[in-house]
Amino acid sequence: MDLIEALSKIVEISHSNIEIDSRLNGILKLIERNINGSEAHIYILDQDNRLTLRYSSRRSPLSILLSPHRPLLGEGIVGSIAQKRETQFFTIQNVPKRLGFLLLGDLDKVILPYRRFAFLPISDESKCYGILMVLSSYGSSFTEAEKRLLKIAAKELMGLIKLAELYTDSSKRITELMTLSEIGKVLISNRDFTSMLRDIALIVAKTLSAEFVHITMKEKNGEKPPRSVTFGEITKDQEEEVKKIEELVMKETRHQSIPFMNDHVIYSYPVISKGQIIGVISACKMRQRAPFSGQDEFYILDTISHYLSSGFENIILRTELKDILEELNSAQERIIEQEKLRSLGEMTANIAHEIKNPLLVIGGFAKRLAKKLDLRPQERRYLNIILREVGRLEGILNDVLTYAKDIPFKRTVLNITDVISEIVNLFRSDPLWEKVDIEEDYERDIPPVYCDPEQMKQVFINILVNAYEAMEGEGKIGIRVFKKEIQAKTYVAVSIADTGGGIDPLIVDNIFNPFFTTKEKGTGLGLSISNKIVLGHKGKIEVQNRFGIGATFIIYLPAYEDSTSSSQNGKIREGGREER
């Protein structure tokens, strides 16, 4: 076969329709046949910047020795040609010892038969794809024709490899999209979390043809041990290995790989949500020597882990939402249940109350009979039975009626300013109060209080009427509403100051005592009841007395915070009773 024929054959193979791998091998065979005593090999530059001997025209002792070694870019002749992208031809005289490799076993011995060496970059302007290496055991150097053949072959190989990469890239992309769409379907399937994880593991294993896929997801707040699922066969030892690498991923927040069982590798990728690792996805598979799928065969794990991050965020949110909804539902059911019990309790109390009087009459008169009549022992026994049973019934009714003691406080959350100003307006419109000048000074942004407005009105009226009487219907009343902190608690204060000459210091200590009065017609109950009411609201009344000038009553009520804190230490039952 002459050069022209060989060249046209190369071009023909290169542009044929057969598989790219077969085309590459065909070209290598052609080179071997056209250069005496030669063998041709292709190194491919992988993404990790190492060159892998991936195609050979035939297996020779040299190729067997070289193939496990993957030289780095720049290492040995192979590495330096790939780096410099310059063709080099050597004879036995000038070829670098051991092809420039350091320590590669019996390399010296296997190189011995070769006489001519050709290294050609498979590259274009932008990128090097690999090296064409041709060695021959005949002749002393390559002829110009042979050199031309090799250069053209390298060019054709470049085109083919480029095509192959393009093809791999797009098939990668298709696989990726298909995988993501399958995972997407799982993520929106609204099933429980663990079965979703199991399905995702299956899809990933299928895509990667992995031996096993392991997914570990942290439980929120780290309360429970993380849950993990595995697809594929996994031994105890393997699981230990996976755990180790997953811990490393969690620690370093980046993907990790470890070689495993000679020709396998485990790859682990973090699943990150809002900057926090929420899980790890790992896959184990045999390290492949298939075309253009070096270490980046795990590329898809990276994409998947990113996709899962956002997917899981949604799932976690959805799960939390579901939990909250369930909690809400059960709370609602509890409230309905309580409400039922409450009305049942009220009804029972009413019935009990109605039964109690007739029972009292029966028992009371039976007792009188027992006292009055001269009874025979037998009859006395009957009467005693009646009395005992009445006593038993009364005991039951007493228990029931204990629950009915909650005399309603019609408490609501309100602004005390509204209550006091309503009272003030009432008095202002009263002609008897014509000569009383009421000054109002209400602070803005007063917190609300939880109180019975009717009772508080009673308090204000009592104090205002006292002031009116002390001033004998003429004078000035200053009313202020303000906020005050007492022992780290917020109180709403209403102060009512009059110009009625104050209270005699001799009696000021008695004013809250029941039945104490200085008025001719008074009961002495007004202030004492007011005090009781305010105490019942967990507040207090303070008196600032300036004898000869006037008195100031300050009513403090605790500011309302929320329903839970206000019912914690209250003696008074609150909540649920306001509307009665």
Next chain:
Amino acid sequence: MKKPFILVVDDEENVRLLFKEELEDEGFSVDLAENGYEAIEKVKGNDYDLVVLDIKMPGIDGIRTLSEIKALRKNLPVILCSAYSEYKQDLTSWISEDYVVKSADTSELKQKIKNILGL
């Protein structure tokens, strides 16, 4: 010595009758009222030593009657007597001298009356 004069206020006739007989057995004079209005009127016109007052009554209830009675005669002792086991929640009830849970056994009521009257 004059018999202590007690007013029993209850809306149920048989209860009034029972209390009257039981208290008369103890040596008290007993007058009866069947509602709050009647009780207030009777307090105005009579010099009672003590009032036994039911709480749940039609018209004005025992609590309001209590305030009215106390307004008229603040030193007249009142014992509230009701079917409720406790009645402490009402702020006015505490101005009564005592509280008795209604029972077929009237000994507690009688004892409390004696205590208040110093007998």
